[in-house]
Amino acid sequence: MTKASALAAFHGAAGPPMTRILVVEDDPSVGAAIQMLLDREGCDTVHARYAGVGIKAFESSRFDLAIVDIFLPDISGLKTIAEFRRRAPAVPIVAMSGFKFRDSMDSVLDYFAMATQAGATACLRKPFAPQQLMAVMHASLATAPPVQQPSDPDRETERGRYDDVGQS
Numbered sequence: 001m002t003k004a005s006a007l008a009a010f011h012g013a014a015g016p017p018m019t020r021i022l023v024v025e026d027d028p029s030v031g032a033a034i035q036m037l038l039d040r041e042g043c044d045t046v047h048a049r050y051a052g053v054g055i056k057a058f059e060s061s062r063f064d065l066a067i068v069d070i071f072l073p074d075i076s077g078l079k080t081i082a083e084f085r086r087r088a089p090a091v092p093i094v095a096m097s098g099f100k101f102r103d104s105m106d107s108v109l110d111y112f113a114m115a116t117q118a119g120a121t122a123c124l125r126k127p128f129a130p131q132q133l134m135a136v137m138h139a140s141l142a143t144a145p146p147v148q149q150p151s152d153p154d155r156e157t158e159r160g161r162y163d164d165v166g167q168s
Contacts (some may be wrong), residue, residue, distance in 0.1 A: 018044040019141065020061070024054035024068045024080060025096075030126070034067065037130050038137070051075035058084055061093060065140055070097040070111050071107075078111070078118045085119025092140035093119055098126035 021043050025031035031047045035087050038045045046061075048054035051072045058066065070077035081093050095115035112123040121143075122136050 018042060019065065020044045021046070021137070022054060022058055022063045022066045023047045024051055024066065024077070026069060026072050030069075034133065037133055041134065041137070051077065051080040054080060055083055059087060059158070063088075065092050065094065065137060067094045067096060067124075067137075070095055070115055071084055071099060078114055080113055081090045081118040081120050090145045092121040092144045094122045094135065094136055094140055095120035095123040096126055096128075106149065 019042070021038055023031055023034050023038070023045060025047065028048050028049065031049060035045045035047045045113075046057055046063075048057055048104060051068075052074050054068070055075070066081075068077050068080050068084070072080065077095065077097070081095060084091065084093055085135075095112065095118075097111060099111060112120075112125075115123055122140050124132065124136050
């Protein structure tokens with residue numbers, strides 16, 4: 001039994017809802033590591049390896065936070081962030097990337113600035129320590145307004161509903 005399922009069993013149906021987080025990350029090992037860390041925090045995590053799958057999940061389910069890699073194979077992470085922002089203006093979005101970003105001597109595009117302009121509320125540079133992920137997650141959730149719950153209180157989560165998506 002995971003910590004998330006133990007917390008859900010402890011709180012029962014009347015307990016506080018689990019934080020739902022969508023992670024859009026094409027690297028399976030990075031996505032699995034993020035999912036494991038968030039599960040340990042008691043989150044209900046959906047991992048999509050492709051932006052298109054992540055957008056499909058985002059439009060059909062409620063999420064409290066989205067974490068999006070900037071460089072994805074099918075659709076740009078920047079476009080994905082903009083689409084998430086358009087669909088759910090109140091949901092915090094964390095952009096992440098391992099790309100070498102510009103410094104004072106470089107003329108490379110500043111993708112984190114572009115992610116912020118697209119709608120990201122925070123940015124995280126890979127590789128990052130687990131504590132950095134948790135700090136960004138908690139800070140993003142603390143400043144976000146409450147996300148509207150699904151209208152059907154008996155509705156179950158969409159486990160196994162998306163192709164190429166991992167969920168805890």
